[in-house]
Amino acid sequence: MNKIAVLPGDGIGAEIVPPALEAVKEAGRKYGYRFDFKHGLIGGAAYDETGHPLPEETLKLCKESDAVILGAVGGPKWENLPVHLRPEVGALLPIRKHLGLFANLRPVQVFPQLADASTLKTELVSGLDIMIVRELTGGLYFGDKKKEPIDGGYRVVDTLVYTTPEIDRVARLSFELAQKRGGRLTSVDKANVLETSRHWREVVVNLAQEYSDVELSHIYVDNCAMQLVRDPKQFDVMVTENMFGDILTDLAAQLTGSIGMLPSASIGGDVALYEPIHGSAPDIAGKDLANPLATILSAAMMLRITYNMEQAAADIEKAVTKVLEDGYRTGDIMQPGMKQVGTKEMGELVLQHLRG
Numbered sequence: 456m457n458k459i460a461v462l463p464g465d466g467i468g469a470e471i472v473p474p475a476l477e478a479v480k481e482a483g484r485k486y487g488y489r490f491d492f493k494h495g496l497i498g499g500a501a502y503d504e505t506g507h508p509l510p511e512e513t514l515k516l517c518k519e520s521d522a523v524i525l526g527a528v529g530g531p532k533w534e535n536l537p538v539h540l541r542p543e544v545g546a547l548l549p550i551r552k553h554l555g556l557f558a559n560l561r562p563v564q565v566f567p568q569l570a571d572a573s574t575l576k577t578e579l580v581s582g583l584d585i586m587i588v589r590e591l592t593g594g595l596y597f598g599d600k601k602k603e604p605i606d607g608g609y610r611v612v613d614t615l616v617y618t619t620p621e622i623d624r625v626a627r628l629s630f631e632l633a634q635k636r637g638g639r640l641t642s643v644d645k646a647n648v649l650e651t652s653r654h655w656r657e658v659v660v661n662l663a664q665e666y667s668d669v670e671l672s673h674i675y676v677d678n679c680a681m682q683l684v685r686d687p688k689q690f691d692v693m694v695t696e697n698m699f700g701d702i703l704t705d706l707a708a709q710l711t712g713s714i715g716m717l718p719s720a721s722i723g724g725d726v727a728l729y730e731p732i733h734g735s736a737p738d739i740a741g742k743d744l745a746n747p748l749a750t751i752l753s754a755a756m757m758l759r760i761t762y763n764m765e766q767a768a769a770d771i772e773k774a775v776t777k778v779l780e781d782g783y784r785t786g787d788i789m790q791p792g793m794k795q796v797g798t799k800e801m802g803e804l805v806l807q808h809l810r811g
């Protein structure tokens with residue numbers, strides 16, 4: 456039996472995860488695959504129940520599973536907790552670290568039916584297909600933090616740290632992805648200012664000798680942000696530091712029409728974790744407004760990457776395409792002339808196509 460840990464988390468998590476599980480079940484049924492879903496607590500929901508946003512029991516469940524499906528964590532209710540108990544710092548960062556998930560793959564693909572939904576001109580985004588690899592267990596989010604009182608206020612420190620092996624492994628994975636895709640890799644850094652970025656670049660340049668079939672380029676992160684909205688199709692695979700990747704992928708999400716469309720896979724350890732790139736969207740939680748497609752597409756990535764169930768993954772992606780072709784849209788991707796549906800109905804429509 457294929458064992459999946461299910462962590463809906465907070466906000467819209469409880470609404471977007473169930474349709475993804477249904478899609479996995481339905482896609483698997485056709486090929487005789489069976490899945491054992493075990494639910495666990497994470498984030499604010501876990502804090503409310505157990506006093507900690509990442510209970511030991513949840514970690515154990517994840518480690519005993521093949522893969523984890525996560526909704527999202529966080530929300531205003533938990534914003535004023537001590538930092539180490541906040542859902543993002545106390546649960547998201549440690550779960551990535553504990554599971555050794557050093558690479559976050561974020562495919563930015565524009566469904567042809569949504570090319571008009573982007574805030575950018577259709578010709579700039581139609582056919583867009585890039586892969587952003589965000590380093591996930593190092594960099595600015597994981598370095599030492601400090602806040603100490605001084606005359607006139609505080610001295611506050613976040614530290615950006617990388618070791619050679621940390622850069623090497625994520626860059627290697629990115630070169631290999633580029634080999635399987637368009638053969639181009641762009642390394643995004645800030646080597647004109649940051650020491651870590653200069654070393655990042657050295658490591659990537661050294662590795663390039665092993666991947667002579669990949670065309671390597673470098674770009675500063677500020678220019679990269681500009682290039683992503685100026686001409687996003689110039690990129691194939693991109694690899695970058697943790698926080699740079701966080702920011703650039705939210706920007707890239709908008710190219711696809713909505714953050715509600717972007718899936719992700721966090722890999723590197725024995726157990727991979729699949730989640731949409733968006734957060735818990737407290738502003739629309741509980742209103743049947745959330746777009747479940749990013750989570751459904753994350754589940755398709757799980758079938759492909761963890762289980763090698765290529766056909767079942769492709770079936771889910773095809774079902775999503777069909778639903779969009781039929782003109783159904785959640786509010787975030789709604790356009791004139793289309794049919795607006797809620798979270799549940801969107802999930803049901805995907806299921807109908809999977810059932811054939």
Ligand code: NAD
Binds near residue numbers: 527
């Ligand atoms: P967010 O991604 O939750 O929301 C940003 C905007 O996008 C909101 O207007 C929201 O309504 C919209 N949106 C997001 N997902 C959507 C979906 N599936 N369908 C339709 N619209 C969607 O980011 P935020 O508002 O900055 O953060 C809210 C909370 O989520 C915070 O507590 C934050 O720390 C947390 N967060 C968690 C994760 C995670 O769990 N991986 C990631 C980012 C933010």
